[in-house]
Each structure stands twice: as C-alpha cells, then as structure tokens.
Amino acid sequence: MNQVKLPSYQLPLVNEVNYLEDLKGELTHPNRLLPDLHVFIFVQSGQIDVIEENTHYTLTSGSYLFLHSGLNHWGTTEYQPNTSWYYIHFFANKNTLKEEYYWTESPSIIPEDTYHKSLTLPKTGRVAQPEYFSTRLQQIVDNRRNGPLIQSLDCYQLFLELYQQNKKTNRKPQVDKIVSKVQQLCQASQHKLTSDEIAEFLHLNYAYISNVFKKETGITISHYQNQLMIERAIRLFNQTDLNITEVSEQLDFPNPFYFSRVFKQVTGISPSLYLKQRYRQS
Numbered sequence: 001m002n003q004v005k006l007p008s009y010q011l012p013l014v015n016e017v018n019y020l021e022d023l024k025g026e027l028t029h030p031n032r033l034l035p036d037l038h039v040f041i042f043v044q045s046g047q048i049d050v051i052e053e054n055t056h057y058t059l060t061s062g063s064y065l066f067l068h069s070g071l072n073h074w075g076t077t078e079y080q081p082n083t084s085w086y087y088i089h090f091f092a093n094k095n096t097l098k099e100e101y102y103w104t105e106s107p108s109i110i111p112e113d114t115y116h117k118s119l120t121l122p123k124t125g126r127v128a129q130p131e132y133f134s135t136r137l138q139q140i141v142d143n144r145r146n147g148p149l150i151q152s153l154d155c156y157q158l159f160l161e162l163y164q165q166n167k168k169t170n171r172k173p174q175v176d177k178i179v180s181k182v183q184q185l186c187q188a189s190q191h192k193l194t195s196d197e198i199a200e201f202l203h204l205n206y207a208y209i210s211n212v213f214k215k216e217t218g219i220t221i222s223h224y225q226n227q228l229m230i231e232r233a234i235r236l237f238n239q240t241d242l243n244i245t246e247v248s249e250q251l252d253f254p255n256p257f258y259f260s261r262v263f264k265q266v267t268g269i270s271p272s273l274y275l276k277q278r279y280r281q282s
C-alpha cells in the first residue's frame with residue numbers, strides 16, 4: 001500500500017495534532033491499532049523508525065508518513081537524540097472512492113460529481129520546503145484557539161499542497177507538451193476537431209495522444225471539446241438573446257436535442273433550466 005487516498009470533498013477531520021521532541025533518544029513509536037483514525041507524521045529533525053503491517057519505514061528530517069486506520073503499527077528502535085516531529089490524527093472516511101481528482105481549470109458551471117473524487121498521495125516522501133512545512137504545521141497546532149473546523153481546514157490545505165507537490169515532481173515534459181498542444185488546438189478551433197485533424201497536427205498516432213490526454217486530465221479529448229463548446233454556449237446565453245436552438249446552430253451542433261444532451265452532460269443541468277436560473281436584466 002504505497003499510496004493514500006483521501007476524499008476530495010471532505011475535510012480531514014482532526015482528532016489530535018501536536019508537536020513533540022525526544023531530546024535524549026528515549027522513546028519508541030507506540031504499538032497500537034487505531035480503528036477509526038489515520039495518522040500523519042512529519043519529522044522536523046532526527047530520525048523515527050516505524051513498522052506498519054511488517055513494512056519498515058525510516059523517517060529522517062523533512063520526510064513524512066501516513067499510517068492507515070485499522071492497521072497495526074509500532075516501533076522497535078529508539079528515536080535518535082534531538083528528534084522532533086509533528087503528528088496529526090484525523091478520522092478515516094469509510095467511503096471507497098475510485099475516481100481520481102484532476103487539477104484542472106474550473107468551468108463556468110461545476111457539476112456536483114466533480115467533487116466526489118479521491119486525492120491520491122504518496123504514503124511516504126520528502127517535502128520540498130521543510131522549514132515552510134514545519135511553520136504550516138505549527139500554525140495548525142496554534143489554531144486550537146480557533147476551533148476544530150479551522151484546524152481541519154488548515155490540514156486539508158496542507159495535504160493539498162503535498163498532492164500538488166507530488167504531481168509536479170512526477171510530471172513528464174513530453175506528456176505535458178502533448179496535453180498542452182491538444183488543449184491549444186481545441187481552444188483555437190471553432191468546430192469540434194476530428195481524430196485525424198488532431199493526429200495530423202501533432203504528427204503522432206491518435207490512440208497514443210488520446211491515452212496520454214485521458215491519463216493526465218481524467219477526461220477524453222472528445223469530452224474536453226464538449227466542455228469548450230458548452231463554455232461558448234454559456235457565453236452566448238449571457239451576452240446575447242439567442243435561444244437554445246439558435247445557440248445550437250451557431251455552434252454547429254447537429255440539432256438542439258443533441259446540444260441539450262451535451263450541455264447537461266457537461267454542466268449537470270439542462271440549458272432550459274440554466275436559462276431559467278440565470279440573472280436577467282430588468
């Protein structure tokens with residue numbers, strides 16, 4: 001289990017957060033099983049050795065570890081002298097989420113299912129800026145006076161930063177280049193591009209382009225183009241007096257019924273409902 005999945009739509013509800021020091025090197029990690037709590041450890045200095053389900057982890061300055069709820073973990077080696085660390089205990093979410101959250105630009109209308117995803121983080125790793133990370137954790141500790149919701153909100157932001165750091169670290173320039181070129185090409189086009197047009201422009205096999213795009217963005221190229229077309233439709237609805245049929249025709253949809261279906265797939269609501277809900281000039 002080399003990864004940890006957290007729900008993107010729920011705060012990691014903090015149970016306990018604290019800073020500890022072992023100046024003499026007398027402590028070992030407690031032998032315990034926490035059925036309802038995940039544990040996050042960040043070592044500021046020194047070294048901590050932890051075993052979880054017979055997997056051994058050695059944490060040194062600047063490294064972190066997630067320990068999973070319901071799994072026994074313990075230590076067999078005393079901490080190094082002058083070891084200091086932060087820990088967060090937070091309640092485990094019981095729901096299993098399979099779809100990954102992808103960091104993309106927000107559309108004009110965000111469907112509810114956008115949020116019902118998971119954030120996948122490495123189980124263990126090193127932070128890019130240890131001093132900054134220690135400062136952020138100390139802020140969470142100090143925020144006791146502001147209550148558990150603020151602490152949980154800060155904890156969520158901290159885990160998001162770890163998630164973003166992991167994404168940046170694992171980026172492949174060639175893959176980023178392909179995704180960027182596809183996006184630029186689709187944005188510049190006034191019609192929905194065919195697979196042949198995209199392959200010809202990038203001088204690559206379309207199946208390869210399509211697989212790379214889906215893996216990096218979480219959506220197909222076709223769905224991405226639908227999103228762009230619906231963004232244009234929303235602008236037309238807001239900036240003109242065109243009706244559904246006229247907008248459908250202007251955007252070269254085959255008929256208003258297909259346009260309405262795509263609009264609802266992208267936004268979660270029908271164009272007729274959107275027109276009823278939007279602001280109107282009196």
